[in-house]
Amino acid sequence: MNLFNSIMKMELLTYRRNKLYYFTGIILLLYLLLGGYHFLREDYMEAGVMLQGSSYINMSAAMLGLFSGIMAGRRDKTAHFQEVLSSLPGDSVRPHAKICSWFIASAILTLLGYLDVLVLFKMADSEYLLFNKEILTYVIIYWGIPLFSCGVLGYFLESAISSNRLLIPVALLLWLIISPFNMILYPVLPERVLQLLNVGENDAQAYYDEYSGLHISGNYIKNALVFLLTSIALFISEVAYKKRDETGRRQKYTMLVVILLAMLFTCLLFNSMNWTEHAEDSIYYGALDNIPVKRSGNRGLLIESCNIKISFTENSCSYIAQEYISNIYDRRIPFTLYHGLEVISVKAEDKNIDFERKGDILYLTLPEGMEQSLITFEVRGSTGNLFPIYENAVYISSTFPWYPVPGEFVIAQKGFPYGDVEFKNLELEEPAKFHVKIEGNDQFYSNLEEVSKNEFQGLQKGVSLFKGMLISKNINGIEYIVPPDRVDDIISKMPEIQGKISYISEIIERPAKKVPEKIFVKPEYSSFHQYNYIFAQDHITASFSRYSTLNDIKGVFRSFYWNDIYREADNAHAYIFEIVLEYMEEPEKEYSYINIFATENRGDNSEFLQELSTEIIKLHKLNSEYLKELLRDMYGEIEKNPELPLSYWLDKIDELKEKG
Amino acid sequence: MDKLIIQSVDKSFGRIRALRQASLEISTGIFGLLGENGAGKTTLMRIIATVLKPDAGEITLGDIKWSRDSHKVRQILGYLPQEFGAFKNVTAEECLKYIAQLKGIRGSEECLLQTERVLKEVNLLEAKDRKVGGFSGGMRRRLGIAQALLNDPELIIVDEPTAGLDPAERIRFRNLLRQLGKNRIVILSTHIVEDIEATCQSLAVIKNGTSVQFSSQQELSAIAEGKVWTWKLSNADYNSLGKDVHVVSSKIHKEYVEARIIAGVKPGPEAEETEPTIEEGYLVWNMEQE
Numbered sequence: 001m002n003l004f005n006s007i008m009k010m011e012l013l014t015y016r017r018n019k020l021y022y023f024t025g026i027i028l029l030l031y032l033l034l035g036g037y038h039f040l041r042e043d044y045m046e047a048g049v050m051l052q053g054s055s056y057i058n059m060s061a062a063m064l065g066l067f068s069g070i071m072a073g074r075r076d077k078t079a080h081f082q083e084v085l086s087s088l089p090g091d092s093v094r095p096h097a098k099i100c101s102w103f104i105a106s107a108i109l110t111l112l113g114y115l116d117v118l119v120l121f122k123m124a125d126s127e128y129l130l131f132n133k134e135i136l137t138y139v140i141i142y143w144g145i146p147l148f149s150c151g152v153l154g155y156f157l158e159s160a161i162s163s164n165r166l167l168i169p170v171a172l173l174l175w176l177i178i179s180p181f182n183m184i185l186y187p188v189l190p191e192r193v194l195q196l197l198n199v200g201e202n203d204a205q206a207y208y209d210e211y212s213g214l215h216i217s218g219n220y221i222k223n224a225l226v227f228l229l230t231s232i233a234l235f236i237s238e239v240a241y242k243k244r245d246e247t248g249r250r251q252k253y254t255m256l257v258v259i260l261l262a263m264l265f266t267c268l269l270f271n272s273m274n275w276t277e278h279a280e281d282s283i284y285y286g287a288l289d290n291i292p293v294k295r296s297g298n299r300g301l302l303i304e305s306c307n308i309k310i311s312f313t314e315n316s317c318s319y320i321a322q323e324y325i326s327n328i329y330d331r332r333i334p335f336t337l338y339h340g341l342e343v344i345s346v347k348a349e350d351k352n353i354d355f356e357r358k359g360d361i362l363y364l365t366l367p368e369g370m371e372q373s374l375i376t377f378e379v380r381g382s383t384g385n386l387f388p389i390y391e392n393a394v395y396i397s398s399t400f401p402w403y404p405v406p407g408e409f410v411i412a413q414k415g416f417p418y419g420d421v422e423f424k425n426l427e428l429e430e431p432a433k434f435h436v437k438i439e440g441n442d443q444f445y446s447n448l449e450e451v452s453k454n455e456f457q458g459l460q461k462g463v464s465l466f467k468g469m470l471i472s473k474n475i476n477g478i479e480y481i482v483p484p485d486r487v488d489d490i491i492s493k494m495p496e497i498q499g500k501i502s503y504i505s506e507i508i509e510r511p512a513k514k515v516p517e518k519i520f521v522k523p524e525y526s527s528f529h530q531y532n533y534i535f536a537q538d539h540i541t542a543s544f545s546r547y548s549t550l551n552d553i554k555g556v557f558r559s560f561y562w563n564d565i566y567r568e569a570d571n572a573h574a575y576i577f578e579i580v581l582e583y584m585e586e587p588e589k590e591y592s593y594i595n596i597f598a599t600e601n602r603g604d605n606s607e608f609l610q611e612l613s614t615e616i617i618k619l620h621k622l623n624s625e626y627l628k629e630l631l632r633d634m635y636g637e638i639e640k641n642p643e644l645p646l647s648y649w650l651d652k653i654d655e656l657k658e659k660g
Numbered sequence: 661m662d663k664l665i666i667q668s669v670d671k672s673f674g675r676i677r678a679l680r681q682a683s684l685e686i687s688t689g690i691f692g693l694l695g696e697n698g699a700g701k702t703t704l705m706r707i708i709a710t711v712l713k714p715d716a717g718e719i720t721l722g723d724i725k726w727s728r729d730s731h732k733v734r735q736i737l738g739y740l741p742q743e744f745g746a747f748k749n750v751t752a753e754e755c756l757k758y759i760a761q762l763k764g765i766r767g768s769e770e771c772l773l774q775t776e777r778v779l780k781e782v783n784l785l786e787a788k789d790r791k792v793g794g795f796s797g798g799m800r801r802r803l804g805i806a807q808a809l810l811n812d813p814e815l816i817i818v819d820e821p822t823a824g825l826d827p828a829e830r831i832r833f834r835n836l837l838r839q840l841g842k843n844r845i846v847i848l849s850t851h852i853v854e855d856i857e858a859t860c861q862s863l864a865v866i867k868n869g870t871s872v873q874f875s876s877q878q879e880l881s882a883i884a885e886g887k888v889w890t891w892k893l894s895n896a897d898y899n900s901l902g903k904d905v906h907v908v909s910s911k912i913h914k915e916y917v918e919a920r921i922i923a924g925v926k927p928g929p930e931a932e933e934t935e936p937t938i939e940e941g942y943l944v945w946n947m948e949q950e
Contacts, residue, residue, distance in 0.1 A: 006761035010747075017749035080745030084807065087709040087739040088762040089731060 003090035004097050011101035014075065021105065024064060025112055031057065032116045040124035045485035047121055047128035048469070049208045051138055052215070055180045057113070058200035061147035062178055065106070066171050069154020072098050095155070095239045102151045110144035127484030131213070131469055137221075138214045145224040146178070146199040152231040159238045178227070199227050210483035211523035212393030213469025218314060219391070226266050233262035281384045282421040284339065285412045288359070298407025300327040303432040304372075308403060308463070311439035314391045317341075318380030321403045326372040335362045335404035336426060338411060341381040348373045360411045362404060377404055386423060386526055392469075395522050398447060398462025398536045399425040399563070409566060416572035417605050424571075425563045427461040427536055434463050442467055445481045447518055447539040461537050466520055481520045482544065490519065490544045493551070500556040504581065507628045508635040513560045516540055533559030553585055554578035561635075569642035572605075576649055577631060580616060584627050587620055608646060615653045626656045661688045662722035664708075664815065664845050669717030671703055671869075678703040679714070680869040690841035692860030693849040693871075694942060700869040701849040702742060705819045708847065709739040721815065721845075735764055738808030738816040742823070744800060748793030752784060752803055755792055756810065763811040778806040782836065798829035805836060816846045822855055834858045853939040865942060867949055877938050884936035884944040889921045891931040906947075908940055922947075 015021055039050035076082035076094075085091060114136055121129045128135070154171065161167045176182060177189075180200035195202060201215060240255040303323050310319035325333075337343065339360045346355045346364055354365040366373060383389055387396045396402045401411060405426050415422040438444050438454040445466040448456035456463070466481060473480045473487050480487050498515055505512035518539035532543040532555050540559070542550060549555065562574040583594035597606075598613035619626045630652055637652075638644055664686040671679040678700045684691075695701045706712040708719060710730045719726035726733055746755040756775040765771050779785040782802040787795070795803065801821060808816050818837065822830045837859045840846050848860060856863055856877070863880065864873040874880045888908070893901070898917040901907065906922040921927050922940060936944075 002766070003762060006758060010750075010758045013750060013754065014747050075747070079747050080743045081747060083706075083709075083711060083741035084739060084744060084759070084804075085762075086711045087734060087737060088759065089734045089764065090762050 004093050004100075007090055007094055007097035008101045008104075011072070011098050012104060015101070015105045021109070025109065027060075028057065028109075028113055029116050032113070032120055036120040036124065040120060040126060042124075044489070045124060045126050045128075046208075047124075047126045047485060048210055048213060048483070051117070051135065052201060052208045054142070055200050058142045058146055059175070059179050059181075061109075061143050062150045062199060063175055065147045065150025065152075066154040066157070066175055068102065068105075069151040069156070070158040070167065070171065071154075072102060072151070073155045073158030092243050095159075095235070095243075099152055099155065099235065102155075103148055106144060106148035106151060109147060110139060113143050114139045127471055130471055130484060134214055134216060134469065137216045141216060141220055141224045142200060145228055149199070149228045149231040150175075150178075152228075152235045156231070156234045156238050159242060196223065196226070199224065207524070209393075209524050210486065211395070211468040211470070211521055212390060212525075213483070214392075217391035229262045229266045233259050233266070236262070281386060281412065282419070285421045286414050286419060288413075297409065298405075298429065299329055301329070301333060301406035302326045302430060303406055303428060305433040306403065306435070306463075308434070308436045309439070310436065310465075312389055312394055312467075315389055316380060316382050317389055317394075317402075319378075319403070321377045321379065323375050323377070323404065323406075324372065325375055325406060328366065328371050328373060331366050331368060331370075333364055333366065333406070334408040335364065335406055336360055336401045336409040336411065337362050337379070337404045338384060338401055340384050341379050341402065344378040344380060346378075347376040350374075350376070360401070361408055375404075379403075386421075388525070392467075393523060394444070394465060394467040395526050395541075396465050397522075397534050397541060398460070398464040398539075399423070399427050399534055401426045403463070410568075413571060416570070416575045417609060422571045423563075425534075425536075425566050427566075429461070429566075431459045431461050433457070433459055436463055436465070438465070443470075445470060445472060445520070447520075447536065464520065464536065464539065464541065466522075468523065470521070477517060479518045481518075483521060486521065486544055490521070490542075493544070494519075496551045497556060500551060500553050501560055504553070504557055504561055507581070507584075508561065508632050510561065510635070513564065535559040535564050553581045557581055567638075567642065569638045569644065570646070572646055573634070573638050573644070576612065576646070577635070579613075580627060580631060583616060583620070584624075587617075587624075605646070612649055612653075615650060615657075619653055619656060622657060626659075630656060661814070661843075661845070663687050664847075665720045666704070666708070667718050667720075669704065669707060669714045669719065671700075671707060671712065671714050678869055679707075682717070682866070682869065682871045684864055684871055684873055686845055686847060687862070688841075688843065688845055689861045690837060690846045690848055690859050692856035692863035693847060693866060694851070694853065694856055694863055695849075695866035696851055696946075699866045700871075701851075701866055702819055703869075704866065704871075705739075705741075705817050705847070705849050708815075709737060709741075709817050710734055711739075711741075735811070736814045738810065738813035740801075740804040740808045740816075740818045740821060742820040744804035746792045746800075746803065749791060751789050751791055752779065752795070752806075753788040755803065756807055759807045760810050765811055774810055778809045781809060781839075782806045783832075798825050798832075801825060801829070801833065802836075805833075805840075809840070814844050816840060816844060817849075818846065819849045820851070821848065822850070822852060830855075853937075853942060857938050863938075865945060867946065872945075880945065881936045881938050881941035883948075884922065884940040886933065887922055887924060887944055888934050888936040888940045889923060889927055889931040890934045891919050891921055891928055892916050893919060893928075893930075906943075908943060 035050045035054065039046040076085055085094065117135060117139065118129065118132060153174065157167060157171055161170060177185065178197050178199045180198055180203070182194045182198055186194055236255050236259050240252065240259070302325065304326050305324045307322040308319050310317055337360065343355060343357060343362060346353050348366050348370065353367070356363040364375070383396050383400070383402050387400055387402070400423065405428065409426055410424060411426065412421045412423040434448055435457040436446065436448060436455070440454070444454050446456040447464045448458035448460060450456050469483055470481050471484055473482070475487065475491065480490060482490055494515060502512045513535065516539050520539060520541040521544050522534070522541040524543055532550055534541045544550065557578050558574055562577070579593040583592050586592060589595065594613045594616050597609040598617055601607070601610060616627065619630065634649065634652060637648070666682060666684040669679050669682045682700070682704055693701050693704070703712065707714050710726065710733050724732050753775055756778065757771050760771045760774050765774055776785060779788050782805055784799060784802055784806060787799065792800065792803065805818070805821070808818070821837070822833050825833060834855060837846065837848065841859070848855065850856060860877065862875055863877065864871050865880070894916055898910070898919060905927055908920045908922055910917050910919040920934070920940070921931065922944060
């Protein structure tokens with residue numbers, strides 16, 4: 001141990017006295033300062049983007065590591081010191097001591113990088129500082145581990161390859177193979193292998209999702225550990241081989257055990273990595289072309305209370321939901337539950353009962369004579385790709401039947417006119433007493449009131465759950481659950497959104513919807529095709545990224561005046577409202593949908609759309625007030641008669657034209 | 661003190677047989693190992709220093725066996741290789757402290773004591789805080805011997821220590837070596853005969869991997885007895901000497917050249933038989949081997 005410590009101390013002394021590492025620290029600081037200047041602006045802070053976009057630091061760390069390892073391997077030789085050292089005690093532990101000292105040097109450089117980032121964020125007053133643990137994890141995974149592991153690999157290469165002419169090109173090739181840009185080697189190497197070898201971000205240019213935040217979930221950590229263990233196994237194998245004549249039996253066995261353990265852990269980690277793709281809802285709902293829009297609804301079934309105990313894994317959830325149901329009208333009653341969630345068992349008053357699943361509908365067969373009952377559902381599964389569950393991010397909306405909703409409803413249908421899946425609002429018609437308890441330590445948020453950590457309750461029409469890189473802020477009585485540094489941006493957008501709401505309410509002569517006192521951000525990957533909001537009775541969820549078009553009147557209409565409740569009417573009507581509203585805002589706009597459809601065939605029902613658009617334009621030219629009247633009248637007609645066909649729009653236009 | 665016994669040591673590098681059954685018995689004092697470049701001296705030195713393992717044969721010192729007790733050997737050994745250097749950015753004192761720790765000297769005070777002692781012995785105490793990168797060749801070589809002296813080793817191996825040194829440094833080094841041989845075994849490997857002449861009590865010659873031991877310098881020089889001649893020639897006569905005349909050395913005087921020649925018979929009428937040197941003994945031995 002003394003020998004080991006002595007060698008380590010000397011190695012660390014050589015690092016301390018090597019100007020290269022000070023130079024590296026300065027370059028790192030300068031690069032981060034540049035990043036800070038670009039991304040940490042007062043008007044728009046992009047702390048997460050700055051970190052995720054640090055692929056060059058990752059690549060530089062790998063390069064520095066490789067060449068530091070090579071230099072460490074040949075340091076004694078270069079100094080003509082190796083011969084003497086080989087004749088002294090401690091020669092067999094020297095490689096290990098060198099690697100340990102490199103570990104310390106890497107740790108110091110990594111810590112320096114981490115502190116630089118923290119200081120920059122502090123100077124910019126970024127709320128991202130609240131996630132300092134996540135930042136540290138990110139810095140370790142993407143900077144520290146590549147730096148250290150590449151140092152180990154560099155040492156291995158130096159030991160294994162004696163020719164300089166071969167060593168440098170091999171080192172450079174290896175650096176490319178492990179970089180975020182290694183896809184240029186496809187298809188020479190398979191894509192999956194390239195992904196695994198990449199020690200940086202999967203996609204150096206990837207868009208940063210502020211909701212889910214940094215890529216630091218289990219798979220990424222496992223990827224980094226696989227790389228680390230592989231480099232250590234290679235190093236130990238090489239040392240064992242080179243020193244085979246000198247090492248005693250005990251040492252040989254120890255090294256063999258370490259190598260085998262490293263390989264075993266590598267295989268286990270590799271096996272446990274799960275990059276499951278979530279089920280494609282558009283395929284499922286697109287195949288259900290002929291489902292009747294009208295469903296039987298809930299026929300008076302009520303949830304009085306709902307207790308849910310839920311836990312989340314990497315890609316799925318499992319829960320037990322106890323629902324107290326009243327107004328039971330029949331032995332066989334339907335519930336609506338997203339088809340990706342499997343029902344394991346159902347009990348009525350603690351007795352197992354039969355159930356049948358048909359797609360999104362769950363039929364229960366209750367005992368005779370029950371008018372109300374406590375029904376316990378045991379469920380597990382996936383919540384689909386609109387509300388996917390990830391290890392580091394969860395978003396499920398109260399408008400989505402992730403717990404059994406009494407009644408028979410349509411969850412989603414094929415959208416108009418392009419066939420995108422469109423989800424309906426399945427919040428309860430009447431509020432219920434909800435109590436939700438989430439297992440685990442990760443911080444969740446909900447529209448319900450938090451009574452203790454990850455325990456929520458309230459009287460609402462549904463439950464939304466959120467987990468991600470989010471913070472909670474209360475400003476002027478409104479609660480915002482948002483990514484860091486975004487609240488001011490969101491607040492600044494609210495007046496414009498309220499303005500659009502008021503504008504629509506005037507046209508269709510309905511009360512202006514009030515923006516609720518809870519505003520949540522949802523992830524980009526959960527955007528409701530091009531629409532950015534979900535409006536629930538007590539909260540709204542929106543994609544508040546820099547590039548989301550929150551003031552798009554189409555999105556405002558769809559969220560606040562169509563999907564505000566469950567509507568049996570075809571969503572195609574909603575689409576027409578949207579494009580007409582868009583046209584009314586700027587009739588001369590070349591790229592409004594009405595102007596495009598009037599001249600081009602696009603999507604399904606292109607003939608109808610072309611005809612409709614042409615008539616809309618004519619009506620507007622006749623009298624612009626007629627469009628308001630059209631929308632107002634149609635809104636009322638559709639409310640009364642959800643089965644109104646699309647052609648009624650043309651009839652209504654003709655009516656208004658005749659009036660003119 | 662026990663003798664160092666080298667018994668039938670073989671070593672090959674691929675097809676090249678560097679050592680063939682090399683055998684030596686070395687007692688306390690300075691032992692010279694003489695041979696031309698590529699003879700196998702450095703290979704043997706490295707094997708004794710435990711840097712290399714022999715393919716066959718054994719080395720013993722008392723009850724220490726090289727094949728079994730290499731860790732013990734390293735604790736009693738001081739080794740100065742042909743090319744010695746240290747990390748450029750460390751000071752002489754730091755370098756020696758490091759080696760002292762590796763040699764098992766415990767405690768910072770003991771380390772400091774030993775470090776200063778050896779630095780004083782090699783006359784480098786004043787330069788202890790200077791970085792090794794700033795040392796001259798001679799200073800580096802002295803630092804090399806200093807590290808070899810740490811922990812008072814029983815066995816010191818010095819490989820070509822004066823190569824590349826200027827005359828003054830070389831003399832200084834030889835004087836130092838002479839002091840070292842009093843209570844320990846010192847093996848000096850060199851192709852410079854003057855180093856052997858100046859310092860060694862006994863010696864061996866190594867050629868093509870095979871060693872031949874001589875109990876004294878005189879035993880080696882005696883090989884050339886009756887074959888060494890001094891001849892005073894005019895410049896013109898000297899310059900017209902044929903290539904077959906083996907001139908070992910020549911001294912140029914104002915009007916003549918005094919040449920020392922190796923020849924089986926008297927090379928010329930004015931030639932006089934003279935007492936051979938070790939170098940001449942070595943040369944004759946070498947010629948006879950060929």
